[in-house]
Amino acid sequence: MENPDPTSRAPEQQPLSSPQDQAPPAAPEPVAATNPVSDSWARGADSSEAPTPEPDDDATRVIQTDEGATDGLAKCSRCGATDISLNVATGNLRCNFCRFEWSAESANDAFDLDGDIGKLLGVTVGSGSSDIVPSTDEVMTFKCSACGAEVLIDTASSTQARCHWCRNTLSMNQQVPNGAVPDMILPFKVPKETAIASINKFVQKRRFFAHPLFRAEFTAENVMGVYLPYMVVDINAHARLSGEGEHQTRSYTVKVGDSQQTRYDADLYNVVRDFDVHVSDLTVESSSDRLEQITSQNSNNIINTIMPFDVENAVRYDSNYMKGFTSERRDSNLDELSPIAFTQAEDITRNRVNSTLGFYDRGVRWTQQDVNVRGQRWVSAYLPVWLYSYQQHKSNGKTFLHYVAVNARTGETMGSVPIHQGKLLLVSGGVEVAGIIAAIVLTALGI
Amino acid sequence: MTTSAMVLAVHDQVLASGGSSGDDGGFIGFIFLLSGFAFYALMYFRYRNADKRHRHESETEATLLNMKKGDTFVRSKTGMSNSRMSGANSHEVRGARRKFF
Ligand SMILES: [Zn+2]
Ligand SMILES: [Zn+2]
Numbered sequence: 001m002e003n004p005d006p007t008s009r010a011p012e013q014q015p016l017s018s019p020q021d022q023a024p025p026a027a028p029e030p031v032a033a034t035n036p037v038s039d040s041w042a043r044g045a046d047s048s049e050a051p052t053p054e055p056d057d058d059a060t061r062v063i064q065t066d067e068g069a070t071d072g073l074a075k076c077s078r079c080g081a082t083d084i085s086l087n088v089a090t091g092n093l094r095c096n097f098c099r100f101e102w103s104a105e106s107a108n109d110a111f112d113l114d115g116d117i118g119k120l121l122g123v124t125v126g127s128g129s130s131d132i133v134p135s136t137d138e139v140m141t142f143k144c145s146a147c148g149a150e151v152l153i154d155t156a157s158s159t160q161a162r163c164h165w166c167r168n169t170l171s172m173n174q175q176v177p178n179g180a181v182p183d184m185i186l187p188f189k190v191p192k193e194t195a196i197a198s199i200n201k202f203v204q205k206r207r208f209f210a211h212p213l214f215r216a217e218f219t220a221e222n223v224m225g226v227y228l229p230y231m232v233v234d235i236n237a238h239a240r241l242s243g244e245g246e247h248q249t250r251s252y253t254v255k256v257g258d259s260q261q262t263r264y265d266a267d268l269y270n271v272v273r274d275f276d277v278h279v280s281d282l283t284v285e286s287s288s289d290r291l292e293q294i295t296s297q298n299s300n301n302i303i304n305t306i307m308p309f310d311v312e313n314a315v316r317y318d319s320n321y322m323k324g325f326t327s328e329r330r331d332s333n334l335d336e337l338s339p340i341a342f343t344q345a346e347d348i349t350r351n352r353v354n355s356t357l358g359f360y361d362r363g364v365r366w367t368q369q370d371v372n373v374r375g376q377r378w379v380s381a382y383l384p385v386w387l388y389s390y391q392q393h394k395s396n397g398k399t400f401l402h403y404v405a406v407n408a409r410t411g412e413t414m415g416s417v418p419i420h421q422g423k424l425l426l427v428s429g430g431v432e433v434a435g436i437i438a439a440i441v442l443t444a445l446g447i
Numbered sequence: 448m449t450t451s452a453m454v455l456a457v458h459d460q461v462l463a464s465g466g467s468s469g470d471d472g473g474f475i476g477f478i479f480l481l482s483g484f485a486f487y488a489l490m491y492f493r494y495r496n497a498d499k500r501h502r503h504e505s506e507t508e509a510t511l512l513n514m515k516k517g518d519t520f521v522r523s524k525t526g527m528s529n530s531r532m533s534g535a536n537s538h539e540v541r542g543a544r545r546k547f548f
Contacts, residue, residue: 118512206494242517246532249523265525266532272517280508285544293544295497301545307501344542347504352511354537359518363535417494424490432483439479 061124063111065183065316065379069173073145074320076100082146082169085323088191093320104315107184113234113379114312117278120236120375123334126183128175128317129231129380131333136178138329142170155180157326159319171319179229179286179330182380184314187321188225188408195386195406196220198413202404209427211392211418214402220388225408227322227382228303229286229330232311233341235279236375239349243367245271245360266362273353279345281311284337286330286380291340299403299416306407306414309383313409317382330380337378346371384408392418500545 073082081097092101108114111126140153147166153159159172159180175181199220207215250265285291285304293301315321346369357364386406393399404415492498 209490209494244521244532245518246524251530261528262530263525264527264530265523266527267523268521270517270519270521272515274515274517276512278510278512280510282503282507291544293500294546294548295495296548299495299497301500302496304501304544305496305499307503308506340542340544344503344507347540347542348507348509349511350537350539351504352509356514356516357537360532362530363532364537365532365534366536414496414499416496419491419494424487428483428487428490430483431486432481435479435482438482442479 059122061122062130063124063126063183063379065107065111065126065128066173066175066181069175069317071172071174072142072170073168074171074173074318077102084169084320086187086321088188091187091189093318104185104318104321107314107316107379107381108312110316111183111379113377117234117236117280117375118276120234120377122375124375124377125334126379128181128183129334129378130175130177132179132331133177136176138178138180140172140176140180142172144168144170156329158322159327160322169320169323173317173319179380180327181319182229182317182330182382184232184311184379185227185317185321185382186309186311186314186384186409188325188384190386190406190408190411192223192225192386194411195223195408198406198411199223199386199388199404199415202413202415203417206415206417209419209424211420214390214392214418218390220404223386223388223404223406225325226385226387227325227327228290228385229328230309230381230383231284231286231330231334231337231341232314232379232381233279233282233284233345234375234377235277235282235341235345235373237277237279237345237349237371237373238275239277239372240272240274240370241350241353241366241368242270242272243365245269245357245364246362247360248362264362269360271357271360271364273356275353277345277349277352279348281308282341282344282348283307283309283311283381283383284341284344286332286337287328288332288336290328291332298401302403302414302416303385303387303405306385306405306410306412309407309409311381311383314381322382325384327382334378342371342373345373388415390418497547498545500543503542504540 074084075082076084076095076098078100079095079098081095083096084093085096086092087094087101090101092103094101138154138156140155142151142153143149144151144163144166146168147163149163149165151161151163151170153161153170153172155172155176155178160169162169172181203210203218203220246266246268248264248266252263253260254263255261290300290303292298293304295301349371350366350369384407386408388404390402390404391399392402400418402416402418404413404417406413
């Protein structure tokens with residue numbers, strides 16, 4: 001797996017074997033030359049430099065997105081400190097020692113994502129979007145080049161960890177096929193205080209029927225900054241929709257027995273729309289948990305609702321954006337996400353075509369929809385969410401996880417507040433009684 | 448779960464009735480007779496937002512190019528009682544992740 005470009009990785013930053021058990025940092029040992037994870041790395045690392053299509057794949061083009069990325073100590077270029085984090089106010093990375101600020105390269109520029117979608121042909125994927133190799137370890141081990149100790153990074157929740165011995169921060173920026181290091185990241189922009197205020201406001205408006213335990217326990221300050229995994233997809237397709245449409249020519253009333261009824265005349269047309277469609281930055285959750293949005297079982301739809309994000313402002317992945325935040329790892333591959341993305345792309349297409357169907361005021365019924373995807377590009381991303389979560393213990397012994405989520409780019413806020421069922425049923429009953437009385441009165445008055 | 452199912456039914460009814468162009472004059476009476484259920488549904492969705500989702504179909508950037516249109520007259524239809532074409536599906540959304548059950 002050794003990187004073909006020897007300058008891109010300092011020897012001391014080589015990942016070691018990855019023990020599943022969280023053993024305490026052992027005494028620094030010389031790193032063994034054999035690397036147990038090397039085989040599973042091969043797919044991701046092989047295709048660096050000139051993207052060579054994989055022989056077994058039908059010409060999938062890989063954009064190498066972690067070229068030159070290094071693991072281990074990521075040092076401030078001015079003073080050499082490793083205490084680097086996002087300055088939310090500027091969107092830059094900042095050295096917390098000397099206050100020097102800089103930014104990672106725009107992902108659009110670095111990976112040329114901005115080009116004409118019409119020129120996209122075949123399948124293009126970011127190297128950080130490659131298939132997950134199930135045997136790849138979740139907990140990665142790195143050797144601290146400052147003191148020699150072993151440092152574990154649990155990729156389920158971060159790609160950074162601090163060395164227990166010398167307190168330096170170790171980062172993982174090279175891609176391993178376990179979904180932890182994406183192609184790009186969109187840094188937090190909404191400050192925590194703003195998110196807390198939004199969440200408070202959202203919940204304040206929903207206090208009356210809120211569950212009393214929730215009212216007592218709710219603290220917006222418990223909000224967490226989480227980078228959630230998504231795939232960002234561009235699609236170049238040709239579509240042909242055909243069906244029938246109706247245009248109303250006349251409406252009039254007729255007498256049926258005692259009552260007046262409306263009747264309609266219309267012209268029926270065969271309708272065909274044949275066109276190219278470019279879908280840009282279609283964004284799909286790439287964690288199987290988050291894709292489950294069954295609202296009787298979870299409130300993941302809340303997190304779904306705060307989309308879209310301004311993904312065009314994402315930058316090349318750099319673990320330093322993660323400090324102070326957590327992350328969730330991508331666990332879904334292209335073959336699982338493609339059907340979702342394509343179905344949504346068809347929804348988008350139908351939606352846009354409606355602007356050409358104004359004449360058919362009675363509606364259009366498509367009977368045939370042929371969509372030929374000519375080109376597609378997949379880039380994995382971490383997108384920033386302020387997430388307040390509340391575990392409700394229901395009387396039937398079940399639990400339900402409620403979220404209030406804030407899009408940490410746009411500030412869009414959505415949430416689920418546990419309901420005091422007894423109170424709501426009681427008041428609804430009162431409303432029902434009042435309604436029935438009103439209906440009786442209206443009937444008596446002959447309205 | 449039964450309450451949720453009932454709430455959904457009412458919610459859909461309210462949406463359907465509210466959205467149609469007014470040829471159901473019994474709506475006022477209906478809403479009074481079901482006012483308790485309607486109130487429950489309204490509050491349930493206001494607090495739980497179980498009906499919300501990302502509107503990917505309209506909120507995703509997309510461009511149509513090289514549009515070729517075919518519109519050929521077939522025939523005239525008369526005396527229909529429905530104000531909308533039956534089976535119209537051009538506003539259909541199939542890729543929503545949010546499901547109720
Ligand atoms: Zn510095
Ligand atoms: Zn150390």
